[in-house]
Amino acid sequence: MSDPLLFEALYQGRRHVGFGLPEHGAPQTLYPVADGRLAQAFIDTDGSATALKAALADDATALTVAADDPELRLLPPLLPTATGKALLSGFMGTHKKKWGGQSAPEGEFTPPKWFFKGFGEWIRLPGESLTVPADPVALIEEPEVVLVYVNDAEGMPHYAGYTFGNDLCDIGLHRKDPGYNPYCKLCDTAVAPWLFLGEPPTSVNGRVTIERDGATAWEGNFDCGGDALYFRVRDMVRHLFSFPAVRRPHLVNYVLLGADEASFHQGFSIADGDRIRIDVKSHGVAFDNAVRYVTPAPLD
Template sequence: MPEPTSPSPVPPVLFEADHQGRRHVGFGLPEPGAALTLHPVDAPTLADTFLTTDGSPEAVRTALTAAEPVTVPADDPELRLRPPLLPEATGSALLSGFMGTHTKKWGGEKAPEGGEFTPPKWFFKGFGDWARLPGEDLVVPASPVALIEEPEVALVYVNDADGTPHYAGYTFGNDLCDIGLHRKDPGYNPYCKLCDTALAPWLFLGPPPASVTGRTTILRDGATAWEGSFDCGGDALYFRVADMAAHFFTFPAVRRPGLVNYLLLGADEASFHDGFRIADGDRVAIEVKSHGVTLDNTVRFTAPAPAPAVNTA
């Protein structure tokens, strides 16, 4: 389970990349365009590190730097960053999250201490390998009602062989969804969430953050069409992070052995609440200023789907 939310400073960072057909790990936030120092690592070893050590940045780094490092140019065509701790097996990671968690949606109040915990509503986005990286397109249905970008903290957990979840760290995501469809009928929320989600490849090796501040800029045809600030840290939430995570893991379905969970903590108000409407081809740049992270993705509406063939024989 996560510890209480952390103050500054920003904790150490781990990241992963595929290079020349092998998985690698690196440390720190690379400078734009700078070469990367990478250590070859086996995928099981990487996940197991958070199960066999105390999970501290020092222990993780020691366990993952035994192999001789390689230096790789940032523009190497054989280099591709990965979502944090994403398993090789399809379906071995889940991406999900909570709704209505910010104090703004609760009149500025915080959940009362003590008593029975009333959990926030929860949603399922998809398998972990559905997540898109910064720079990749975010694909949505052909005719969304009204899209919204949602900058969020994503907690990362690895389940051990008994199904016990081990907290690894946190990253950031853009939970793009069709809020217009949700508002049309809250029962349509599972459909509303069937839009691509971006996850940053940087895993911050520390407790969930108390303060996460930044700014979103939406570009249309190369010009700024909308911009606004956000706060998605634990201090901005109505619910306590530890309570949300503890309740989530009471469900056996998310405690399957070896499963990785990406758990989104909820978003601040965004462009939709300001009357803006995201269009096909808009570029959404989410700059998490407090952590030096940027998620920059272009939204693409899909072509209308063909009618599925139905066997009536």
């Protein structure tokens, strides 16, 4: 059984929080929350479902809507309304497969490579298109665990929970020259809106399906839980938050933990218009996004 979860959503122009995974067409109870109220609740409480419900679930203001109500719009978990108040970043080369199946020795820590993906408002939700620069060298989908942290007024990070994402990137550009990795990461990233309330998961598995013209073009399994990683999650996170830049007061951090091998490693090429479905079978959630090539107007 997976950890309890919550989500945030806009309904009729107002921000709400809900508990439990919404089911298609089923009634869903929502509780109004001001922008930043949920983040503050993680700072003020122990972050458990019981404590969060006590702090946020006011039955007097609750309303019930259908999960597929067209006015209900899910949000990335804890994403502030103000721009520039959240960062999306991650680690590279974290899986044991890339380290001969071994785990890092106890008591030793060499930090994995890290990348900055973008601001929080750059996150794309399930169903939205993932845009990439036209004519990429070779795209790769990357199903990953996403840890979510919120900093308090002094900049101390508070762990909120985890969700899942697709860190789409141009691995071909990276392989052409690792120094091009910052360019490689300038592709949209999808993040699921469901925040699981528990420690970073040790076991996460699922299946990727890539559709082209309505038919399955490629599919394969993935594993991105902590047990599949060479590095220990606590070591990676501790090192990242040793940098003051990510400990600014009231900042929300989305941290990608790295991906398993994917379609690229089996010789598949993602094309414009392909739809990538990430089915996290271990946690009962799935999301999909179409890939769109975009050519901006040239500079004068």
